[in-house]
Amino acid sequence: MDKYISIIEIANAINGIVVGNKELKITGLAICREAKLGDISYALRESDVLNCDASAFITRPLLIKGDTEKTFIYISCEMDEVLSVLTDLFIQHKIIQRNVNHFNLGIDSTVKIGEGATIGDQCNIGAYTVLGKGVTIGKGCNISSNVYIGEDVRIGNKVTIESGARIGNMSFQFTSEKFKLHKRITNIGAVIIGDDVSIGANSTIDRGTIGNTIIGEGTVIDNLVHIGHEVVIGKTCKIAAMTAIAGRATIGDYTIIYGQVGITNDVKIGNHVIIMAKSGVMSHIKDYEIVSGHYAHNHQNEMRLQAMIRRIYQKMKGRNI
Numbered sequence: 001m002d003k004y005i006s007i008i009e010i011a012n013a014i015n016g017i018v019v020g021n022k023e024l025k026i027t028g029l030a031i032c033r034e035a036k037l038g039d040i041s042y043a044l045r046e047s048d049v050l051n052c053d054a055s056a057f058i059t060r061p062l063l064i065k066g067d068t069e070k071t072f073i074y075i076s077c078e079m080d081e082v083l084s085v086l087t088d089l090f091i092q093h094k095i096i097q098r099n100v101n102h103f104n105l106g107i108d109s110t111v112k113i114g115e116g117a118t119i120g121d122q123c124n125i126g127a128y129t130v131l132g133k134g135v136t137i138g139k140g141c142n143i144s145s146n147v148y149i150g151e152d153v154r155i156g157n158k159v160t161i162e163s164g165a166r167i168g169n170m171s172f173q174f175t176s177e178k179f180k181l182h183k184r185i186t187n188i189g190a191v192i193i194g195d196d197v198s199i200g201a202n203s204t205i206d207r208g209t210i211g212n213t214i215i216g217e218g219t220v221i222d223n224l225v226h227i228g229h230e231v232v233i234g235k236t237c238k239i240a241a242m243t244a245i246a247g248r249a250t251i252g253d254y255t256i257i258y259g260q261v262g263i264t265n266d267v268k269i270g271n272h273v274i275i276m277a278k279s280g281v282m283s284h285i286k287d288y289e290i291v292s293g294h295y296a297h298n299h300q301n302e303m304r305l306q307a308m309i310r311r312i313y314q315k316m317k318g319r320n321i
Contacts, residue, residue: 003027003095007056010040011073013089014082016058020071024056029090040086042079058082108145120157132168138195150207156195156217164202167191171206171229171247185209189230194218200225200241209247216253234271252287274299 004025011018027038035041035054043049043059049070056071058079075082090096107125114133119125123137126145131137135149138157143149147161150168161167168191174182189208194217199205201223205213208230215221216235226244227233233245234253243261245251251263252271263269263281273285276292276299285291293302 003093004038005089005093005095007040007071007073010086010089014058014073014075014085015077016073016075016082018071018073020056020069024071026056028095029086030054040073042082044079058086114151126163144201150191152190153193153207154190155193156197158196159193160198162199162201162203162223165199166202166204167193167199168207169204171209173209173229173247187229189213191215194235197221203227206247222259228265240277 004027007018007024007026008022010026026040028036028040030036030039030041032041032043032048032052032054035052037053037055039054040056040058041048041052041054043057043063046063049057056073058073058075061074087096105124107119107123108127108129110127111125112130114131114135116133117131117135119137120139120141122139123141123143125143126147128145129143129147129149131149132151132153134152136154138155138159140158141155141160143161144163146163148166149155153168170184171187173185175185176182187207187209189210189212191205191207191213193215196218197215198220200221203221203223203225205215205227206229207213211230213227213230214232215227216233216237218236219233219239221239222241224241225239228245228247228249230248231245231251233251234255236253237251237255237257239257240259242259243257245263246265248266249263249269251269252273254271255269255273255275257275258277260278261275261281267281267284269281269285270287270289272288274290275281275296276290278294279292279296280294281291282295285296290299291297292299
């Protein structure tokens with residue numbers, strides 16, 4: 001007999017309201033382009049429902065305007081929160097069966113551990129990872145293969161580090177004497193990573209030149225992110241791929257930085273800030289601001305400016321200027 005979860009149980013788990021067939025049995029969880037009859041998916045726009053074979057959809061109220069025979073669960077929270085609950089629920093019911101922990105169990109025999117390094121209980125460390133002298137790793141950390149952690153780096157509890165990450169590299173600080181070779185400044189700082197931090201694949205975090213580079217608890221860092229020397233990042237921030245943060249920048253708590261953002265050195269970014277993709281941050285940003293553009297400034301003003309430029313262009317184009 002096929003395994004299933006009732007639509008009511010799913011709705012209760014995510015605090016949603018069922019509209020449609022309340023007796024529906026769900027046999028799978030899938031994104032719209034891969035969903036089939038019996039699956040539940042999520043809809044961000046009406047076209048997702050019209051072009052998908054799923055039997056039920058999770059969505060916001062009033063998103064679907066036309067008549068449809070589909071069943072819906074209306075939610076009021078963010079979709080990411082819903083997906084976090086759903087994946088766990090489907091695994092619990094053994095509808096999704098897979099090894100969700102891709103980390104090796106225990107410490108691989110190829111791991112290089114430097115003198116004086118300490119590793120907490122229940123840590124998993126993958127093949128060919130290198131821990132420098134004096135490294136401290138807390139409890140319950142998952143460190144994948146081919147990770148480099150430099151001397152005296154301190155890592156908190158329940159930290160996740162994906163393959164290829166480099167933590168505690170030498171900082172990019174050189175003397176710049178005219179017509180002479182660049183001379184690297186000796187680093188005496190370290191890197192401190194708080195509890196529950198996640199660091200993506202091939203991301204790099206430089207050690208401090210004099211002070212420490214600090215990543216606050218609960219912050220999540222995507223793949224291919226660079227964090228410079230003595231940067232301080234607050235708690236529960238989210239930083240997307242290909243962002244680069246120059247030395248001594250300070251970022252407050254609960255800030256979101258979208259992809260391909262560049263942040264210059266020594267700027268101060270407040271709490272609860274949102275920086276839109278491809279922005280160039282060259283000056284301080286106050287709490288709760290949303291910024292975009294190059295140079296980054298108020299997002300609504302940037303959108304008005306872009307609209308004005310397009311209107312001017314259309315007028316000039318019509319005059320063959």
